[in-house]
Amino acid sequence: MSQTTEYSKKVLDHFMNPRNVGEMEDPSGVGTVGNAKCGDIMRMYLDIDEDGVIREAKFKTFGCGAAVATSSMATELIKGKTIKEALQITNQAVAEALDGLPKIKLHCSLLAEQAIHAALWDYAERHGITIEGLTKPVNDIDETEEFYQMEE
Amino acid sequence: MDRFIYLDNAATTKTSPEVIEAMRPYFGELFGNPASAYTFAGNINSDVDRARKAIAGFINASADEIYFTSGGSESDNWALKGTAFALKNKGKHIITTVIEHHAILNACNYLERSGYDVTYLSVDENGLISLEELKAAIRPDTILISVMFANNEIGTIEPITEIGRIAHEHGILFHTDAVQAYGHIPIDVKHLGIDMLSVSGHKINAPKGIGFLYIRKGIKIEPLIHGGSQERGKRGGTTNVAGIIGLAKATELAAESLDKRAEYERELRDYLIGRIENEIPYALLNGDRSKRLPNNVNFCFRFIEGESMLLLLDQYGICASSGSACTSGSLDPSHVLLAIGRPHEIAHGSLRLTLSEETRKDDIDFTVDTLKHIIERLRSMSPLYEDFIKEKRAGA
Numbered sequence: 001m002s003q004t005t006e007y008s009k010k011v012l013d014h015f016m017n018p019r020n021v022g023e024m025e026d027p028s029g030v031g032t033v034g035n036a037k038c039g040d041i042m043r044m045y046l047d048i049d050e051d052g053v054i055r056e057a058k059f060k061t062f063g064c065g066a067a068v069a070t071s072s073m074a075t076e077l078i079k080g081k082t083i084k085e086a087l088q089i090t091n092q093a094v095a096e097a098l099d100g101l102p103k104i105k106l107h108c109s110l111l112a113e114q115a116i117h118a119a120l121w122d123y124a125e126r127h128g129i130t131i132e133g134l135t136k137p138v139n140d141i142d143e144t145e146e147f148y149q150m151e152e
Numbered sequence: 153m154d155r156f157i158y159l160d161n162a163a164t165t166k167t168s169p170e171v172i173e174a175m176r177p178y179f180g181e182l183f184g185n186p187a188s189a190y191t192f193a194g195n196i197n198s199d200v201d202r203a204r205k206a207i208a209g210f211i212n213a214s215a216d217e218i219y220f221t222s223g224g225s226e227s228d229n230w231a232l233k234g235t236a237f238a239l240k241n242k243g244k245h246i247i248t249t250v251i252e253h254h255a256i257l258n259a260c261n262y263l264e265r266s267g268y269d270v271t272y273l274s275v276d277e278n279g280l281i282s283l284e285e286l287k288a289a290i291r292p293d294t295i296l297i298s299v300m301f302a303n304n305e306i307g308t309i310e311p312i313t314e315i316g317r318i319a320h321e322h323g324i325l326f327h328t329d330a331v332q333a334y335g336h337i338p339i340d341v342k343h344l345g346i347d348m349l350s351v352s353g354h355k356i357n358a359p360k361g362i363g364f365l366y367i368r369k370g371i372k373i374e375p376l377i378h379g380g381s382q383e384r385g386k387r388g389g390t391t392n393v394a395g396i397i398g399l400a401k402a403t404e405l406a407a408e409s410l411d412k413r414a415e416y417e418r419e420l421r422d423y424l425i426g427r428i429e430n431e432i433p434y435a436l437l438n439g440d441r442s443k444r445l446p447n448n449v450n451f452c453f454r455f456i457e458g459e460s461m462l463l464l465l466d467q468y469g470i471c472a473s474s475g476s477a478c479t480s481g482s483l484d485p486s487h488v489l490l491a492i493g494r495p496h497e498i499a500h501g502s503l504r505l506t507l508s509e510e511t512r513k514d515d516i517d518f519t520v521d522t523l524k525h526i527i528e529r530l531r532s533m534s535p536l537y538e539d540f541i542k543e544k545r546a547g548a
Contacts, residue, residue: 015463021533032535036497039457039477039485043535060535062497064459064476068533 007065008099014069019076022058029126031118033137034111040067044075044115048123052083059115066105073097074112083123086116087133114138155469157515161355161447162304162332162506163473167398168357174401175359178394186391187382196393203400210403211349212340213366219383220396223363224331224352226376228255230365230387231327231348234373235296236263239325243293249273249281249310250491252300253329257487273299278440279308279492286318296325301333301349305475305488305504306439307448309337316345325371331355331363335406336414336445347371353395358402362395413509417446420507420516424449427520432527438489438502447507452494455537456501456530458485464526470519475502497536 007015024030024045034041040063047056057075061068074094078086091109095101101109117137124131158166178196186197205215221227236246248260250272260270271289273281281299297319302309312328319326327348330339334349335356341349348371353362367373367386379388406413421444428435434454453461458474465472475486477500484490485499494502505519531537 012463015460016467018533023538036500036536039497039500041535043538060533060538062455062534062536063457065463067457068460 006102007069008101010073010097010099011066011069011101014072014098015065018059018068018072020056020058020072020079021060023060024056024058027058027119029119029121029123031115031120031122031137033114033118034063034067036062039063040108040111042067042071042111042115044071044119046078046119046123048083054078054081054083054086063108063111064105066101066108067111069098070094070101070108070112071115074116078116083120083131084133086120087131089113089116155518157468157470157511157519159505159507159511159515159519160471160473161508162307162445162504164354164360165357165508167354167359168402168405170405171358171398171401175394175398178397182393186393187380200391200393200396203396206400207364207403208366210339210407211334211366212342214369216384217366217369219365219367219387220392220399221363221365221387222361222392223354224253224329224350225255227350227352227363227365228253228329229259230373230376231350231367232256232259232263232296232298234376235325235327235348235371236268237374238372239295243291243295244268245271245291245294246296246298247271247273247286247289247294248298249275249300251275251279251303251305251308251488252298253304253331256298256300256329269293275308275491277493278443279303279306279438279488280440280443281310281315283311283314283318286315290318290322290324294322294324296327298327298329301328301330301339302337302445303439303488304332305486306450306492307332307445308440309333309443309445312344312346319347320345332445332448335403335410336447338410341366341368348373353399353402356402356406358399359395362392362399364399409509414446416509417507417511420511420513421446421449423513424505424507424516424520427516428523431520432524436494436498438492438494449505449507451503452489452498453501453503453527454498455534455540456527458500458502460530461501461503461523461526464529465519465522468518468522470522473504475504476500 027045028048029046032043043060045058049055057079059071059075061071077089091113094112095109114137184193184196186200204218208215208218264270299310299315316326325347329350331352334351347368349366351364354360375386377388436452438450458476475489477485489499
C-alpha cells in the first residue's frame with residue numbers, strides 16, 4: 001500500500017506542515033480520544049472566551065499521516081467559531097476540507113470530531129454548564145458502532 | 153528530490169543489469185517454448201536445464217529436485233497444501249510458528265478450515281522458537297513442520313539444523329521458507345536436513361514472478377497447479393524461460409559475492425544499530441543481535457507511529473517500511489512484533505531498514521541524521537510522549 005500516492009495534496013500539506021500543534025498552559029477545555037492499541041490518539045486543547053467563541057485550538061496526535069492531518073484541519077475549522085458552530089463540524093466536514101481521505105483512513109476524521117467533542121465536554125464540566133446537542137464522547141472510538149460502519 | 157536511499161531490500165531488490173542482460177535473448181530471438189519438438193526449442197530447453205543445475209548446485213541439491221514457481225507465496229502454498237493433501241491418510245497435523253509470512257499463515261488457516269490441525273509455535277523476545285516446545289508439539293499424526301529460515305521483519309535466523317534433526321528423528325517432513333535467507337546466508341539442504349525449501353527471485357536481484365520450491369527426491373506431494381507436463385508433471389504452466397535464466401544468473405552472482413557481501417552488510421548493519429542506540433532515546437532493537445540476517449535492522453521508536461515516520465523519511469528520499477497498523481491495512485500492528493512481546497502502542501512505532509551491497513556508509517549517516525530529526529519532531533507532537541515526560545518529571 002502506498003500512502004504518499006493515496007493521500008490528497010491537502011492531507012500531505014497538513015501532515016508535513018501541521019497547524020496549531022502544541023499544548024496549552026491553562027485551557028478552557030482539553031479532551032483526549034483514541035486508543036494507542038489501534039495506533040491513534042488525539043488530544044485537543046481549547047481556549048474559549050466569555051462569549052463562547054473558540055479563540056485558540058491546539059492539538060497533539062500520535063498516529064499516521066491522516067490522523068495528524070485531520071487533527072490539524074479540525075483545529076483550523078473550529079478556530080473563531082462559537083461552541084454551537086463547532087458542534088456542527090462533523091467528520092465528513094473534516095474529510096471534505098482535506099479533499100477526501102483514503103477509505104481505510106476515514107476513522108481518523110471521526111477521531112478528530114470526537115476530539116472536538118471531548119474538549120467541549122471538558123469545558124462544559126469545568127464550567128458546570130450543559131451544551132445543547134453534546135453527548136459525552138467515548139474515549140475509545142472502537143466502542144462506537146459508527147466506527148465499524150466506516151471501516152466497511 | 154536528488155537523494156534516493158533505498159533501505160527496503162527485504163521488500164524487493166533491483167534486478168541487476170547482468171541479470172537483465174542474461175534474460176534479454178529469451179524475450180527476443182530465443183522466444184521458443186522449451187516443450188516444443190524442434191531444435192530451436194530444444195536448445196532453449198537445454199538452457200533451462202543448465203540454469204536448473206546451477207541453482208541446484210548452490211544449495212547442494214540435484215537438478216531434478218528444483219521446481220520453478222512464480223515465487224515465494226506459490227512455493228509456500230504448494231509445500232503446505234501439496235504435502236497436506238498427499239499425506240492426509242497418514243495424518244492431518246502441521247506444526248509452524250506464529251511469526252511466519254502470511255503465505256504460510258493464511259495457507260495454514262485455509263488448511264484448518266479444510267479439516268487439518270495446526271500448531272503455532274511461540275517465539276521468545278528475540279524471535280527464536282523453542283526446540284523443547286517443538287518436540288512437545290509433535291504428535292503421531294504430525295505430517296509436516298514448517299519453520300521459516302529467517303524472519304522477513306526482524307531478521308532472526310531460526311535453528312534450522314536442529315529443527316531438521318528433530319523432524320527426521322520423528323519421520324516428519326521439514327519445510328522452510330527461505331525467501332529472506334537464500335543468497336544471503338549459505339544453505340546446504342542435505343547438511344541442514346531440509347526436505348522442502350521456498351525461494352523467491354526478486355529478493356536477490358532477479359525479477360519478480362520467478363522462484364522455486366526445492367523438493368527432496370522421494371517426497372510425496374500433490375501439484376498445486378494442475379496442467380501440462382512441465383516441471384516433471386508437478387507444476388503446470390508454460391516455462392518462464394527468461395525468469396529462470398534470470399534467477400540462475402542472480403544466484404550465480406549472489407554465490408560469488410555472498411561472503412564478502414554479508415561481511416560488508418553486517419558491518420554496516422551493526423554501525424547503523426550502534427548509531428541509533430547511541431543517539432536516539434527510547435529506541436528498542438527488534439530481533440536477535442547475532443542470529444540475524446546481515447542486512448536487517450528493525451527498531452521500535454516509542455511514542456510515535458510508523459506510517460508518519462515513513463511519510464517523513466520519504467520526503468528525504470529514504471525508502472523504508474514499518475509494521476504499524478496503518479501500513480498493514482488493518483487495525484493491528486505486525487503479528488511478528490506482537491509475538492516477540494512488543495505491546496500494541498510500541499509495535500505501531502516500528503521501522504525496518506534493510507540494506508544491500510549498494511548501501512554506503514554515507515547513506516546510513518544521512519538516514520540516522522534524518523531519523524533523529526524526524527523522531528524528535530513526531531515526539532514533540534505526541535500526546536503519549538507529553539504524558540511520559542510529565543510523569544517522568546513528577547517522579548523525579
